[in-house]
Amino acid sequence: MAMFFFLGAFFIFVLFLLQTYRAKRKILLPPGRYGLPLIGNLHQFVQYKSPPHHYVWQLSHKYGPLMSLRLGFVPTLVVSSAKMAKEVMGKHDLEFSGRPSLHGQQKLSYNGLDLAFTPYGDYWKEMRKICVLRLFNLKRVQSFHSIRENEVSCMIQKIRKAADASRTANLSEAVTALTSSIICRVAFGKSYEDQGSERSKFHNLLNEAQAMAASLFVSDYLPFMGWIDKLTGLMARLEKNFSEFDVSTKK
Structure with missing residues (x-):
């Protein structure tokens, strides 16, 4: 009985996602390759078996310099020409000023408290003001x-x-x-350059932090499947790197 209930609930859930997906498709979006329900275009990056930017470059020949993809639940706009990039970053900079909230980057930046990963807003403006006046001014740089x-x-x-x-x-x-x-x-x-093992440890932590910031977390694109990150050990690896890097920089 419980099995039938589970299958029925799962079927309703899939129907709901399909209806939501079709409703979103009605929004006027730039052209792009059609994806599957739930995972969108993620599987196509795996099938191509080349760096993602190579695959996107190939798609731009077919769909143009501005195209839309869907990575799991995340709608993605791909800009692949200098002219279009100038249009996006120049005339529409406020709409595209924020960075995506990716798990690895958010963790390593203390939930986006730094200038690079914090969303555009009053906090970002205040941080930028402090950096310009107190940190990056000519007197401080000369010091x-x-x-x-x-x-x-x-x-x-x-x-x-x-x-x-x-x-x-x-x-x-x-x-x-x-x-x-x-x-x-x-x-x-x-x-850390002349401190032997401590230098090596710091560089390893720095390389690991860069790897974690660029890692693909399933929870970023398919939130309901975030448990996979724990199963693969990626979440534990991120927590370990964050803790060790935090301790290393505070010594």
């Missing part, structure tokens, strides 16, 4: 001149030593380390 000069000098010394020893110097890694070290000294008052 960190010695730190930048010292870190650039250290980087040049490392490259010179590698050249003297006939070793290959990876300039990409050197510049990344330079940027990381300057930011750490300015923001946290310490550098």
Whole structure:
């Protein structure tokens, strides 16, 4: 009996989603590839077996520089030309000023409390005002001149030593380390570059944080299936990285 009740409830739920989906299709949207109920166009990205931006680029040849897709329950507008991007970011910047509320990014930014991920509004305006007047003003930037000069000098010394020893110097890694070290000294008052295991741990945490911010959480697109993130361990991995990174930056 319970089985029949469950199947009946599930059938009604699917019908409700189909009706909702059809109602949304009546809204005038840019052209785009037709998706399936519930998952939208998500399965097509998996089938293409190439980076998502390659797949979107291929679709733009068929549907134009402005097209609509649906990633689970999330309607998505894809802009793929400089002219259209200028139209969106210039004339309609307020409508498109916010970032999507993705689970990994929200967790690592303390629920969007930073300037990059907080929604556009009074709080964002106040944060921007504080940054412009207190953090990024000319006097404050000049006060960190010695730190930048010292870190650039250290980087040049490392490259010179590698050249003297006939070793290959990876300039990409050197510049990344330079940027990381300057930011750490300015923001946290310490550098992780010459601290052995602590340096390695911090860089691993930073790389993991970047991976978590860009990871695909099922709950972002199919909220009712968020339990999959716990089953795969992605949620626990995010919590661990957040806790360790939080402790590391407060030491």
